[in-house]
Amino acid sequence: MTKDIRDLASSVFGPGGKMGSRGLGLVLVCCLLLTFACGPVLGRMPPGQQEQREQEGTREPPLDPAERTEEKHEKYNPKQGEEPTASRCFRCCDPGTPVYQAIPVPQINITILKGEKGDRGDRGLQGKYGKPGSVGARGHVGPKGQKGSMGAPGDRCKNHYAAFSVGRKKPLHSNDYYQTVIFDTEFVNLYSHFNMFTGKFYCYVPGIYFFSLNVHTWNQKETYLHIMKNGEEVVILYAQVSDRSIMQSQSLMLELQEQDEVWVRLFKGERENAIFSDEFDTYITFSGYLVKHAAEP
16 A cells, blocks of 8 residues: 555656646546535535524514514505505515615694793892993093073072171160160171171171271270170270270181171170260271181182
8 A cells, every 4th residue: 555655646746756747637636526526425414404494494584663564554554446465575685675765754843833922921030230341441522512501599608708897876875784786887798697687797608707896985984895706705895984085996806607696795884884976977887807718728
């Protein structure tokens, strides 16, 4: 046997151990013979497995839910005048398998379901205030307005002027009580701040005032008077008893507030005193005016 193998190898391979054309042809012939001899044996399957495969080839493939629904619809709802067709089964791998179109999704008309407009609800609570924004740009200058009408005259107490000067032409003697000197002659009475019936100056414009009192004494009698402020004695005008009558004067500056009062008072009768005057000449005068308003710097 070894000799036969050697003869076969020498016939396939040449004297030098190389495969020639004759050896290649023999190899191909051997391969073909083995194919024909072993093909039926290798392709043979066990009886049970072969029957199972044949049954699977005749079984219908499973259908998806959409195909089942369509098959039932066609089975139980045939068209009018047409007989229900027999269902056919196809394999997904078979050529020429029909492609089923997807069932369109039904569309709902929203306008049909829309109801009527409801009533307006209650107003909610006010929300929190937002943060203040930045200052905007300055706007354009508007047109010039028309000239307004003249306003009503202001109150006299708002005026920064006050002045008066009054006189007396009748003599005055003392008695058992103090007497307010009443003046009967009006020289200047700006805005009527001096009351001729009471003999008092009423302050309507607060500030600093200057006052001056001039009298004529009576011979053989004293002259005793006070310049009063709100019931208090501020300064005195005094002249002793003398055989001769003379002119006496007194002046001062007072800081007055609104509604303060200033007047001249004759002392009571503990001392016999008097001031002289006659109907032809004016010997007694009392004057005052505003020097500086309180609101001025």
